[in-house]
Amino acid sequence: MKKITIGEAARQSGVKVPTIRYYEGIGLLREPSRSEGNQRAYEPSDLNRLTFIRHARELGFEVEAIRTLLSLQDNPLQPCASADAIAKARLVEVEQRIRSLMALKAELEMMVEGCGHGRVDQCRVIEVLADHAQCTHHGH
Amino acid sequence: MKKITIGEAARQSGVKVPTIRYYEGIGLLREPSRSEGNQRAYEPSDLNRLTFIRHARELGFEVEAIRTLLSLQDNPLQPCASADAIAKARLVEVEQRIRSLMALKAELEMMVEGCGHGRVDQCRVIEVLADHAQCTHHGH
DNA sequence: CCTACATCCTCTAGCGACTAGAGGTGCAAG
């Protein structure tokens, strides 16, 4: 039950110090106890929570989604349909994002390949941007 | 040389009205002439510029990059090395982003597949988030 | 015990690229 400082918590969780304080401010993290000199004193369970949050952020979940996921974690006997739904929604988002980035990549490659490294008035990069009709992908 | 209102410009360019005003504010778009009643009056060339900007934004270029690209477009006799460099840098970013999203997709798929739709304490979605060691991809 | 220095504290402001809203004016149709 040894408590640690915010700096140590940052080091162990991989979440930066101001970000930890920010998470406390928005209520993702409970307010920890304080030392005599008013410094935050974290417990191991706070570290788990921080790691959970960091991981979820890395997976691109929004803070509101993480709030829900955390409350689910706090109530382990509930059905996990919500967690499943949140993850599935995120998966759909990611798949969509990948698709549009692939189209974009193709378009950028064409621009770069077509650039003859001459003058701007012959440059496909500028040309494609100026004239949307030249895009191969018209989704956007 | 018939001038159009900001609303019409928005409709034709696909850029929203407040966004057009915002672009003017940050200097991406020149200040248009005004009608008697102080309303913005756009010309066809402004429409081209707006479309250029919209397209570049859709391709994920930052406003600063677009500023450079626009100034290149305005000086067509310059060498196009800058445009090429900007597009290439963007291509590298996009490729990187696709790679990390693919890893993410794999992880999310595992989470969703592993979810037995039972209770939270058996749910892989929550479990994986809580325990980073379970990730197949340790890049993050 | 004193000093140096890292770390901590709170608070406010800034980032990018918009978006929303308040409060008011212009303009075209009926």
Add this chain to the structure above:
DNA sequence: CTTGCACCTCTAGTCGCTAGAGGATGTAGG
């Protein structure tokens, strides 16, 4: 002439932090 939409300016809010000011605390060495 009035209705009602589109326009105007201005400020503040969004998201998820990050940076900095200005001060207090904690620790290690001399």
